[in-house]
Amino acid sequence: MHDDQNHECDQHGVHDQHVERSDTSDMSNTSDTRAGAKRGMTTTGAGAGGGAGLRARIHTRDGWAVQHAVLTVTDMTGAQVLRAQADTDGAIRTDEPLPPGAYTVIATAVGYAPVASTSIVTASGRADVGTVVLARQGGVELPPPGAWTIDPAHSTVGAVAQHLGISSVRGRFTEFGGRIEVAEDIEKSRVEAVIQAASIDTGNAMRDGHLKSPDFLNVEEFPQLTYRSTHLSAAGADRWTVHGELSMHGVVRDVDLDLTYLGTGPDPWGGVRAAFRAVAELRREDFAMNYNQVVAAGIAAIGTTLRVELDIQAVQGEDLPAA
Secondary structure, X not given: OHHHHHHHHHHOOOOOOOOEEEEEEOOOOOOOOOOOOOOOEEEEOEOOOOOOEEEEEEEEOOOOEOOOOEEXXXXXXXXXXXXXXXXXXXXXXXXXXXXXXXXXXEEXXXXXXXXEEEEEEOOOOEEEEEEEEEOEOOOOOOOOOEEEEXXXXXXXXXXXXXXXXXXXXXEEEOOEEEEEEEOOOHHHOEEEEEEEHHHEEOOOHHHHHHHHOOOOOOOOOOOEEEEEEXXXXXXXXXXXXXXXXXXXXXXXXXXXXXXXXXXXXXXXXOOEEEEEEEEEEEEHHHHOOOOOOEEEOOEEOEEEEEEEEEEEEEEEOOOOOOO
């Protein structure tokens, strides 16, 4: 069994990389105990029913499921006891009880750094590992240097505003494009984006017409919104602040984006993609949008602050793949 375990771990790079560790315990007092688990057993997905076995969820740092991640369970001698694969929701659930004792649980997935934890199994035969968070392999800098083209078909440029002070209205722009230039000196990287103002879509034609009018975007006179960054500054392990200028409604203002880099990977068309999430807050009055119907003392029909939410995929190179 030691040879099998070494082979399993070598496949996932556990021996060749630093493995983070944490401790988890099963606090269940269930008295149902069955005879020992089968060594080397492989289980896939989130099996059905039963109080014993292994329970875990494998997620990225921003909460996305890591599909088909693998958990390998070894006992204190290093022998593999269980190997289970996550389903499309990142969930792992097995029914075979584990003998009481201490175990090492190693989570691996292609493109992610492996993580190890210690799990204590009681007489219940159950190991509750909880949520295992995997970080992208090789750190969380930015994508490789060079040009990256924003893919509008797989990106979202959205905004959220309060309505009547009690609820939110969400909208998005459906026509936009842009380019990211990742520099060798990451802080000198640049972002340029152009958004067609008339493409605003909140799901209501009357409201969209008002937003396109001179009260707000005035798309006839100012058909485009543009954003050009000046530089980046580090804000955390996988977070950056993008400093730049936004031109909207004929006004140019400094606007910072809180950017999270989500990782890089291959796409089905033979290319490489990078993913980002960014947020910012804008005040309408900073861009000369002063329409403000008041419905009660101190309450505007449409909020004066907008939260901008960007989910961006960018393709490596100057061109997007053919449709």
